[in-house]
Amino acid sequence: MLFNSLNFAIFLPIVFILYWFVTKSNLKAQNILLLASSYFFYACWDWRFMFLLVFSTILDYYTGIKIYESNNKKRKLLWLWISIGINLGFLGVFKYYNFFASSFADALSVFGIKTNLSTLQIMLPVGISFYTFHGLSYVIDLYKDRIKPERNFIDYSLFVSFFPLLVAGPIERATHLLPQIKKSRNFDLTKSIDGLRQILWGLFKKIVIADNCAEFANEIFNNSAHYSGSTLLLGAVFFTFQIYCDFSGYSDIALGTARLFGIDLLRNFAFPYFSRDIAEFWRRWHISLSSWFKDYLYIPLGGSKGGMWAKIRNTFIIFIVSGFWHGANWTFIVWGFLNALFIMPSIIFNTNRNNLNIVAQGRYLPTINEFFAITKTFFLAVLAWIFFRATNVTHAFEILSKIFSKSIISAPSFKGSANSFPILILLVIFNIVEWLGREQQFAIANMGLNWKRPIRWAFYYVIIFAIIYFGGKEQNFIYFQF
Numbered sequence: 001m002l003f004n005s006l007n008f009a010i011f012l013p014i015v016f017i018l019y020w021f022v023t024k025s026n027l028k029a030q031n032i033l034l035l036a037s038s039y040f041f042y043a044c045w046d047w048r049f050m051f052l053l054v055f056s057t058i059l060d061y062y063t064g065i066k067i068y069e070s071n072n073k074k075r076k077l078l079w080l081w082i083s084i085g086i087n088l089g090f091l092g093v094f095k096y097y098n099f100f101a102s103s104f105a106d107a108l109s110v111f112g113i114k115t116n117l118s119t120l121q122i123m124l125p126v127g128i129s130f131y132t133f134h135g136l137s138y139v140i141d142l143y144k145d146r147i148k149p150e151r152n153f154i155d156y157s158l159f160v161s162f163f164p165l166l167v168a169g170p171i172e173r174a175t176h177l178l179p180q181i182k183k184s185r186n187f188d189l190t191k192s193i194d195g196l197r198q199i200l201w202g203l204f205k206k207i208v209i210a211d212n213c214a215e216f217a218n219e220i221f222n223n224s225a226h227y228s229g230s231t232l233l234l235g236a237v238f239f240t241f242q243i244y245c246d247f248s249g250y251s252d253i254a255l256g257t258a259r260l261f262g263i264d265l266l267r268n269f270a271f272p273y274f275s276r277d278i279a280e281f282w283r284r285w286h287i288s289l290s291s292w293f294k295d296y297l298y299i300p301l302g303g304s305k306g307g308m309w310a311k312i313r314n315t316f317i318i319f320i321v322s323g324f325w326h327g328a329n330w331t332f333i334v335w336g337f338l339n340a341l342f343i344m345p346s347i348i349f350n351t352n353r354n355n356l357n358i359v360a361q362g363r364y365l366p367t368i369n370e371f372f373a374i375t376k377t378f379f380l381a382v383l384a385w386i387f388f389r390a391t392n393v394t395h396a397f398e399i400l401s402k403i404f405s406k407s408i409i410s411a412p413s414f415k416g417s418a419n420s421f422p423i424l425i426l427l428v429i430f431n432i433v434e435w436l437g438r439e440q441q442f443a444i445a446n447m448g449l450n451w452k453r454p455i456r457w458a459f460y461y462v463i464i465f466a467i468i469y470f471g472g473k474e475q476n477f478i479y480f481q482f
Contacts, residue, residue, distance in 0.1 A: 001044040002476065003253045004206055011041070016260055020187050027184050031158050034261065038163035042127070045167070049125040052090060057160045059086055060135035061153060067142045068149045076143055083139045087132050094124055096328045127167035129325060133292060134160050138174045140296055147174055155181050162263070164254040168247070168479040170268040170288035177265070185262035194445065195259030201444050202252025204463050207471045209430055210246035212423045213238040214475070220414050221389055224399050229408035232399050236382050239389045241427060244273065246478045247286070252442055271438045273431075274359050276373035278342040278380060279352035289325070293318045308348065315347055316340045326388075331396060335387040342380050358439050426466075 001007050015037045023029035043050055063083040070076040138159075141147045150156040159178050165171075220227055220235025227235070251268035258265045272284035282290050301314045316337070323336020346352035359374065360366040366374065383400070390396035402408075437443035444463075448456040 001041055003250060003257075004203060004471075004475070007044070011037075012257065012260075019261055025184065025186055027182075028154075030185065030261075031154055031181060034162065035154055035158045038158065038161045038166060041163040042161065042166055045126045049128075052125050052128065053131060053161060056087060056090070056131060056135055057157050059083060060139050060160070061150070061156050064139050064142050064149045064156075065151070067139060080139055080143045084136060087136055091128060091132050094128060096324075130169045130171055131160055131166060133171045133289075137171070137292065137296065141174055147178075150174070150178055152182075162258070164257040165265055168250050168254070168477055169286075170251060170254070170266045171292050172266060172288070177263070180263050188262060191259050191262065195256040197444055198252045198256030198259070198442050200256075200460065200463055200467075201442055202249040202254075202256060203467050205245035205249030205252065205430075206477070208426060208466050209423075210242045210244075210249060211475050212426075212470055213242035213245070216414070216416065216420050216423070217242050217389065219416060221391075221399075223415070224395070224402075227402075227414055228410045228412070229402040229405050230410050231412040231414050233382075233403050233408065234412040235414070236386050236389070236399070236403075240273075240378075240382050240385050241430075243385065243388070243478055244269075245430075250477045250479065255442075267441065271434055271443075273378055273381070274374055274435065274438055275377050276355045276359060276370060277346055277351070277377055278339065279346045280355040281377055281381060282339070282343070283356075289322065293322055297321060311347060312344065315343065319343075330393050331387045331390055334393055334396070335384055338384045338387065342384070361439065 001011060015033070019030055019033055023033055039050065039053075042053060060083055063079045066079040067076050070079060138147075142149055150159070155178065158181050159172070159174060162172075162177070162181075217235050217238040220231060221239070224232055224235075248269040255265050255267070266288045268286060268288050270284040270287065272281050275281035275284055298314055298318045301317060302310050303314065304311050319336040319340035320333055321336070323332040323334070323339075326332045326335075343352065346354070359370055386399055387393070387396045390399060433447070434443045437445060437447055440446050448459050451459070
């Protein structure tokens with residue numbers, strides 16, 4: 001069931017009405033309803049993978065209690081590794097087995113050894129990377145004595161599988177979400193209206209911007225051998241906005257939907273394309289994953305302690321692991337490696353925390369230095385996204401070789417380029433709106449609140465009209481494949 005589908009447009013109001021008007025703010029009934037709705041939502045994708053979700057939930061619920069009740073460190077560690085091993089084992093089989101099998105066979109072929117390793121013809125269970133990380137953060141926090149185990153199985157199950165975040169995040173923490181699940185919730189009209197605004201903006205980003213950019217990005221990347229460097233660069237820019245609006249659009253819908261039920265999820269994006277360096281970009285892009293790797297991998301490895309070489313090593317590790325988390329393809333690993341390279345100057349010269357504030361805060365326009373810093377960072381992001389989108393590493397380097405050739409000075413031209421002009425105009429308007437709203441939780445959070453009602457509603461109707469006009473067939477969100 002897609003967020004941008006008619007089925008979800010029917011599903012959400014039904015759950016909302018049952019939640020607020022039938023359960024009568026009974027916390028136990030609310031949580032049971034949300035859990036049942038979440039399982040139904042997941043089963044609509046493929047009911048056969050429900051056993052994985054339920055098994056993972058039971059595993060971490062049980063091992064979490066055992067970790068807490070164990071009276072010595074070795075037994076605690078044993079239960080922790082049982083949870084980690086089984087969770088990562090499932091993730092490895094479904095997501096990475098074919099990658100390792102084919103890579104091993106390729107490596108042996110270099111030495112003239114031919115192997116015939118069989119691959120698995122299985123689908124990747126949607127959301128497995130996300131709900132696995134939910135559970136892992138829970139058992140690790142228990143082992144570190146940061147939290148106490150959740151004894152209520154319904155509440156814990158809802159923490160793992162709450163439907164707005166189930167298939168593509170944000171990756172929640174027990175310390176943030178479980179207290180909200182256990183706390184009595186009453187209907188808040190202001191919060192619900194704010195949630196609807198965020199859902200509306202998320203749908204605009206996905207349907208109007210991402211899906212239409214995808215059409216041109218696909219044409220250019222899929223036929224890259226026939227196009228000039230300038231056209232390929234334009235295709236990379238289209239994909240840059242496609243992946244941002246697709247994923248942040250999903251996150252906006254998820255956060256807005258959760259607000260309808262009185263729950264606040266972790267923020268996942270904070271206008272990353274207005275960043276002044278790569279370090280700031282990664283504080284603003286997929287925030288829940290970046291912070292997860294920081295807390296559960298970077299810091300345990302030693303973090304910034306232990307000298308410069310240790311800091312460099314740890315940075316490369318988390319970026320390469322982050323790339324591998326995204327998919328079983330060398331392109332993602334190179335993408336992670338590139339981002340580690342891009343961030344190295346700020347790590348080496350200790351400037352990675354120079355830009356903690358919002359760019360041009362309290363001003364309409366950035367300074368000249370800020371403008372060029374944003375442009376440079378955006379260009380580096382575009383180059384890295386080429387590897388993310390390319391079919392393989394060779395394909396990515398072929399595209400880059402053309403971009404850095406004389407053909408970069410030619411006018412972009414591709415099949416259907418005449419139809420791209422409206423989308424280019426929309427991209428300009430979209431970036432203006434995002435810039436004006438960059439100090440808020442999402443771009444239109446406060447936009448128009450002080451306008452007269454007819455003007456404010458006209459603004460919302462324009463967004464709705466654009467969604468209907470530019471919308472076509474239902475298209476999957478990119479991060480469903482991760």
